[in-house]
Amino acid sequence: MLPAVPARLGRRGLAIGIDIGGTKVAAGVIDVHGQVLAELVRPTPATDPRQVEDVIVDLVHEFAASYRIWSVGIGAAGWMDQSGSTVLFSPHLAWRNEPLRENLEYKLRRRVMVVNDADAAGWAEWRFGAGRGQSRLVCITLGTGIGGALIADGRLERGRHGVAGEFGHQIVVPQGHRCECGNRGCWEQYASGNALGREGRELARANSPVAQDLLRAAGGDPDAITGALVTRMAAEGDATCIELLDDVGHWLGLGLANLAAALDPGQFVIGGGLSGAGDLLLLPAQRSFRRHLTGRGFRPAAPISMARLGARAGMVGAADLARINARTGTRGTRPAGP
């Protein structure tokens, strides 16, 4: 657990938030109100951890020429250790047990914190977005997979080893679809952008007449159907794509009910790229959630809201966590040498 937000929480001080994705690195200067004062984007050099570090260092130096920066937060997919210093594993990057904080604090001469990207996004929604003020918030980031965060009593719950909140890898279908984590039937194989694209492709490959318009929009190639395409066509009123989103919403609601059974949050916030589908996803998810909530009728049903901060949530949250951590928490030990 991270320390609770102190009473006089960083009234001043700018922080840099850096969101390292599979294809691009997005960085911003963030103030204490979560406002993005400046922003830069670079392509992600995925092959060598040193190159990613160099990109981070360049970005910080570029910002530091114009802003007085106190701390730097790095958000990335994958598992960070409990203290926010080491990347245990990152699926899209070449990091394995990488002491990223130590390396970067030495190079940057600033406090650095490394966090899971979904944790960062959830923190931002709790601090500045749709979940503000919730005493117990579960935030779900729906992208290619499912990221998760739990913020309870003003603390980000990171678990004993720093890898809590991997809700997407709860097995909900025995012997179901294969997941990149090595298991079958993980929730994120049924309620994510990837799942939506896969279902669209399967439907098109089955030569179903209901998928003709979808297949045409993909240039006649089933393999070109993506979750983003299905979402766009659903928004334009395509009945089949609306059904596909409905199916994903069903699984989303079922998984949220599982989380309510275990965690009993006061609210859910749904972010990430797929949340752009809006009510086409939210309404079936809410219906399924109410249907699958254990103890319905004897307990309150937590509201499910859409996130407010969009694609910058990870950047904003990483910066905010780094600033708070620098003011209250432990600092990574720097190497002794030059």
Add this chain to the structure above:
Amino acid sequence: MLPAVPARLGRRGLAIGIDIGGTKVAAGVIDVHGQVLAELVRPTPATDPRQVEDVIVDLVHEFAASYRIWSVGIGAAGWMDQSGSTVLFSPHLAWRNEPLRENLEYKLRRRVMVVNDADAAGWAEWRFGAGRGQSRLVCITLGTGIGGALIADGRLERGRHGVAGEFGHQIVVPQGHRCECGNRGCWEQYASGNALGREGRELARANSPVAQDLLRAAGGDPDAITGALVTRMAAEGDATCIELLDDVGHWLGLGLANLAAALDPGQFVIGGGLSGAGDLLLLPAQRSFRRHLTGRGFRPAAPISMARLGARAGMVGAADLARINARTGTRGTRPAGP
């Protein structure tokens, strides 16, 4: 969340713990080390909430004649509200939104706390049993169903509405076995004493030759086969019953892996009646857990231990929570009247 255990935690003071089950009410006088100094058992009067209150009052008065009692903790199956004062719902009893604490504090002139029985048992294992000192402990009580508790940083996590930890009602098999909670496919339909009995009965009804000995032990009546019988015969070496426990262990491990994905505990403790099966349950559960743990190889696998306090865990935990709560926490307001 309950308050963290204070530094000079109740060095003195006895508390009564009362565990209200479907058939019997077990009560004990518990000291600050979790030792049971005296114990009484009564049948549960299930029809009228007032009668259950009367049994509790009688038990407390009987103990109070010999011991100086500071507080009373009541553990029962079901959902209590966040503050530990009201029973929202109890499956085996007639309580619905029952302000049990207020009623009892008025009658007993002592501080009272009402807790979920699995929360109480988990707390006891963390304080005095197999999970002592764990910074993040998940405790599973395997009986007819599955009860759960999470103790993190010295606090019992009870959720926003007091109903966190209902791990047994996570849906792991879509359209699976019907559960008393109103859903299908809940974990407790696959990894509990009830599940073990159901599987034994189904096997016997299928006239499988491998179930002949089991059927004979049940007097030739498939309906007489229970989880307890299967467990006993497995302990005596019956190959079929060992297989049935193996299947339940498989589901137990899968569900624990789901919990590890979400909660990332440092340790699991398994208690409740079914835990008496020992290694016949634990070994297949550990194997299945390691097989289904997301990120295996990149993260530590939390150890899974058997509980140490046995059937008294609920009583001991309820007493301990009540004593700590009386010393640090909010007290229920007593009625103004006579």
